[in-house]
Structure formats: structure tokens, C-alpha cells
Amino acid sequence: MIAKTVFAFALLYLSCFQIVTGVTEREVANMLLAGYQKEGRPVRDPTQAVVTSLDVLLIQIIKLIPQRQVLVINFWIVQRWRDDFLTWDPAEYGNISTIRLGSENIWRPRLVNYNRQHAEGWSELPDTNAIVRSDGEVIWTYPITIHSTCVLDIARFPFDVQKCPLKFGSWTYDSLDLKLVNHSKTGNIDYFAANGEWELLSFELELNQVEHSCCPGVPWDDMTYTITLQRRPTFFLFNLVAPSVTLALLTVWGFWLPPDSGERLSLCLSLLLALTFLQQTVTAYLPDTATNIPLINVFFVANILLVGVSSILTIFTLSIHFNSVNLPPVPNWLRCLFCLEQSDSSTCRVNAPHVNEVDDADAFFATNGANPTWRLVRRVKKFIRQLNEERGRKTHNLKTEREWKILVGKIDRCLLIAFIIALVVITASVLGPNK
Template identity: 30%
Template sequence: MSGNSTYKTTLNAALLTGYNPSVHPGQNYDRQLLNINVSFSLTKIQTFDELASAFTITGVFKVTWHDERLKWTPDTYYKLTNTHFKQKEIWTPPFVLSNSYHNIDLIGNGDMPVKLTHDGTVDWFLPLKLSSSCDADVTYYPNDEQICNLEILPWGYTQKHIKVTVPSSSLNPDEYEQNPTWTLVSISQYSYKAPKLGFGIIITLRRKPLFFIVNFIMPTVFVSFINMMVFLLPAESGERVGFSITVLLAIAVFLSTITTILPQTSTPQMALLCYLLVAQIGQSLLIMLCTIFGLRFYLRPTKEPVPRWIARLTSLASACKNPSNSNVHPLPENTVTVLSNEEPGDVCKDADNNVPDFVVSWQLVGKSFDSACCVFFLLTSIICNTAFLVVMCA
């Protein structure tokens, strides 16, 4: 390229003489469609708002086409091989983002420069910021993966006028700047088939879960195991009911926090984490009820006898826990003795046989009930949390 600004001014003035930017290029509209090559280069993922279903990115939009009205001979115009116009001075494809989150406006700025080559090739490089609608699937939150599709159409034109071509389905991510919250899994583009005209960009994202695991998942799992420690507190402390209520409220706070950062939708389904928290709230309610019910054993009058079926269960549980404990103790007036002629080693083999000589009191009934509840809720917590982690990480 040679010449100077004066020569380029003369060239631009000559090219725009009689030029109408409202008319799209083409020498024969009936026989040859105007071919427009499009590509997109992603530079950054700005935000992905799950609550608002809004997805915002920045990138460079490259569009190339041929305008026969803007051709010239370099030798005639001082060896100039290319020049620049403003977007509003020549015809440019009226692209719009059809699934825009905000208003649907034409892409581009009227003062944006457009490069023109002497053979009529127009190169339109347009840096832009796109905000589209993208419904979030938070089923496996925080290990979720999102797929967003941006639809770009040439507004006002049909396949009888122009043809949109995508040179390559894969896009080069070299210019992409890493996002602190999302990992770019893949990005591709495609052109629509008849009768639809335009092209689309598919972006697949995966959330970086470490922050959410440390701040939500781990505390939730820890609280579920702390919850059953209420059965290890001494009944005389008077803190059992208060402890169980406190843990219940803590899990409810976690649930309310999760619901504020997730979309209020059931399609395709709610987050599995919400189901886990609801299950843990139900477990906490049962633990609180069992705590209140178990304290009644400790507060029974000492003169009230223990029913024989409760004594059998209690002595059986105690003997299974400690088979060597088969000595006969003095029988207080507030206890029931269950006699057995079986050996201590046969206690757990046949629940219908008599158990070893054992003194059963209401306090022992309460301790056995606490042990059974602790083991039961420990197993349920392990099963629920393990199932959630396996499904979420699968």
C-alpha cells in the first residue's frame, strides 16, 4: 500500500459516489446469493446469572463478504490496495442476537471502521458484548455443567437474498481469558439449515466447585454428623433439646442460603443439594423427637416398674453390646429381672430365648435407647451423604 491521506480521501469519495448503503451487494440476485462468511472469537465470559438466566460474554465478531460496487484498480488510485469506511457509510449485514437478554438491537456501531480491499472484499471486525438468555440446569450443583446457545440472525433478509457460511465449526480458544468461576469446556459454531437463516454459537461451561464444596457441602455434611451427637450428651445436663433445635436451625439456614443463589425452577428438576438438605431437616426433626421421647425414660418415677417387653429389649441390647455382662445383680424395687439359663455367648443367637440374669432400670432403658438412636441416625447420615456425593460426582 502506498499513497497518503489525500489519495485515500479521493479514493473513498469516488467509491461512495452513487453508492446506496441500504442496497445489499449482488450483480444478479436471481442466480447468485450473497455469501457472508462469519466467525466468532471468544475472549471472556463475563457473567452467568443462574437466577436471571442471563449469560454475558465478550468477543470479536468477524464477517467477510464481497461488494462488487467497492472495487477499484490500485494503479488508478495511487497504488492503494485497501482503505477503510465507517460502518454506516456502506452496506453491512443487519445481524441481531435473537435470544438477547435485553432489547434486540442491531449488532455493531455506525462509527465502527470497516476494512475494504481493492477486489471488493469487505472485512468487518467487530468487538462486542453479548448478553443472551440461557436457562440454567442446576441439578448437580455445584458440579453442574451449562450449555448456552447464542442465535445470530441477519434481520430482514431470507435465504433468497443472502447465504451465511461458517468456515469452521470449531473455534480457536487461544484468545480466551480464564474465568474464576467457570471452566470453558467447548465452544463451537454452526450455520442454520433452510428455511432458517443465520448461525449459532454453542458454549459449554463447567462450574469450578471448590469454593462451593468448602463453604456449603462440607459444612452441611459435618452438621449432619454433629446432629446425632445429641444422644451422647448426659441427660442430666439439660442441653439435649436445645442442642437438637440449634442443629435443626443451622440446617434450615443452609437451605435458605442455597435457595437464594439458585433459580426458582423445577425444570428439569431442583438441585440435588436441596433434596439433601430437606432430608437432613427431616432427620433433625426425628432426632429432636427421639431426644424428647428418650428423656422421658430418665424422668420416670423410680417406683414405676419397667414393662417386661422393654426389659427384654434392653437386656438383649446390653448383652449384645457386652456379652460378658451376665452376672445377677440385686433386684431393686424399681427394676425387673429377666432370668435365663442360656450361656452368655448365645444371647444374640436367639432373641426369643431368655437372656442372662440382668437388672433393668429406667436409666438403663434410656441409655440403650440413646445408643440405638445414635447408631440408626449415623447409618442414615452415611447413606444419604454418600449417595448424594456419588450422584453429584458421577
């Protein structure tokens, strides 16, 4: 009875604290890495290429730096290939079919982004673990933030659409040694986080095979992922476009002020300063490039030019208003252009004495000059003639000044119409639908 009880307790003890003997993942890893060389390609037949598939998961558009024309993006990179020297029989190793190895300990394709900024250290890759299966398949996944060049087209700013290509490929292996295949037909956006400034339109993939000048006749594989982004214009509409249109409307209403008003010149100068400040603000969001000019800058320049013309016209009108003496007559070509009446030179001498009357009076005073009465009459006649000449000059100056003011007023109305047309056309071009 005692023996049976001891035997039962022994069985219970062994069932609770059973020591399992077998193979661990560490032993499999040590077995695989013993004598493993990570420098050579992992193929037993040197004539065979390592078939590598690449899958790029777009996670986040961090920012697009317009001044440097650089796109900062966060990716998950998934690479798959077969390593002939990392195989084992799961039946001989405790049915272990998958292990994790440090990627720095095995051979890696080391695919790089060709248009990545070199100053960032573009050859550096994170040393994450790789999943190794018993048949030799290796899956290496790692996150990475890339600074990639992206040439911007800012002609439609702030309604622009940007296409940024990212070319991935091997830096040292041609397609005879490393064959690239696409794991999916397009880029993966299943885990994409939306960006507040840019909207993702597409993430396309294209598999290319090119020949480089270093190695004529030898093909090289590369995979080009094209990110198409559209700017969200709400921020710029409220903070740049709306104030610009408001200032342009103020410029239009400024033409209703009389040209000889000093307040109009103050308004024009204030508008010039405000438009220049807004233009400098817009420039901060644009790259330093001369290949194309954004329409919003054309909008600002047109407004600045028209306000400048209005300021010049105002200064000219004020100079006419406060300096009306010795004004030249309006040229005939301006009269014809703005439909003014032709000048009459006879009006320059209003009520002036007739030439024959003056000659007869001078002859009479010459024969009767000794008489004091006639000398007095002669002086009065001379004074009246001077008064008539002075009145004729004043009448001529007043008429010339009035003609110049009429001309300036017509030019002002023409500029008002031209400004309204230019404002409508440029605003429609800037705020119109994106082409």
C-alpha cells in the first residue's frame, strides 16, 4: 500500500515538473551561422541570380521641403529572397520551421534608393531581425525614413500636384546576379497615415531594366515607385489668396477717388507695401527656381504694377494741379487717342487789340505825343493791352490745365477698366480648376 502511494506521488511530480528535452531556436541559429559567410551571394550555383522581391509600404508623408525640393517620407521595406545556405530539416530540429536571425549576420541585398540625399548617409540600413524559414526563404522587414529629391512644379501653386519618383535598386549587383521582381503591382498604402498639407492621389510602381554607362550591354534592374501628391489649398486660400484678392479690390475702388486727392497716393503706397509683404510670404513656401513662375506670383506682380501705374498717374495729376503755370499743350496724338477737342491757337489772345488798331493808335500818338492828355490815353491803352494779354495767358493756362485734367481722368477710367479685366482674368486663372 505504501509502495503504491509513493509511486502515485512520483507520477504526479513528474507530470507537474516534466523536463522536456529537445532542440531550441538558439541551437538552430548556431548551427546555421557556424561557418556562414555573408559576403558572397547565397547561391550554390554561381551562374544563378538571387531572385529578390521588394514591397514598399508607404506609412507617412512627413513633410515636403520646397526650398530644398526634398520629400521626407516614412516607409516599411519588405525584402524577400532565398538563401541556399540557411536551410534545415525541421524533423531533425524539433519541428522548428522558422527562426529569427540578426540581419547583420546574414547576406542582404542592400537595395538602396537612388535619389536619396547622400548627406544623410544613404547606405545605412537598420539592423532588424530577419525571418528565416527552413526552405531558405528570408523575409527582412524594417522601417526607414528617407529624404528623397523631388523636383517641384509650382506653376499651379497652391493648387499644384507633385509627382515624386523613388527609384530602388542594387548598387553593386546587375540583373545577372540579382533579379528584382515586384511582390505587388502597386505600392502598398494599407497603413498610410493622412497628411494635413498633402493628399495622396496614387502610389504607382514600375519595374525597369536599364543599362548604365559603366557597364554597356549589362542590364540593371530597378523599381520606381511614384508618389503623386495634391496640395490641400485651404490654408493658402484663407491666409494668402483671400487677403490678396481683398487688396486687389481695394486697388480697384481706389480708382474712384479723384486723381488730385492726396489720400489716393497714401492708399496706393499702403497697398504696394501690403502686396509686397504678401508676395514675400508666398515666396517662403516656394523653391528657389526659375523654370516656371507660379500664377499667384503673376497675380501679385500684376497688382503691384497696376498700383504703381496708379501712383505715377496720381503724382502726375497732383503736379498738374499745384503747378498749372507754363503747362505744355496736350499733344495731338493724345487728343486723337482719347477723343479730345482739337486746340484753337486763336484763343490764346482773347480780346487782344487788333493789329491795325494798335498801329493806327501808335501813329496818332506819334504826331500828337506832346499833348499830356494823349500821353495819358496812350498809357491807359498800353495798360489795357497788357491786361488783355495777361487775361489771355491765364485763359490759355486754365484751358490747358482743364484739358490735362480731362485727359488724366480718361486715363484713370481706362486704367480702372483694364484693372478690373486683369483682376478677373488673373483671379480666374489662379482660382480656376486645376488642369
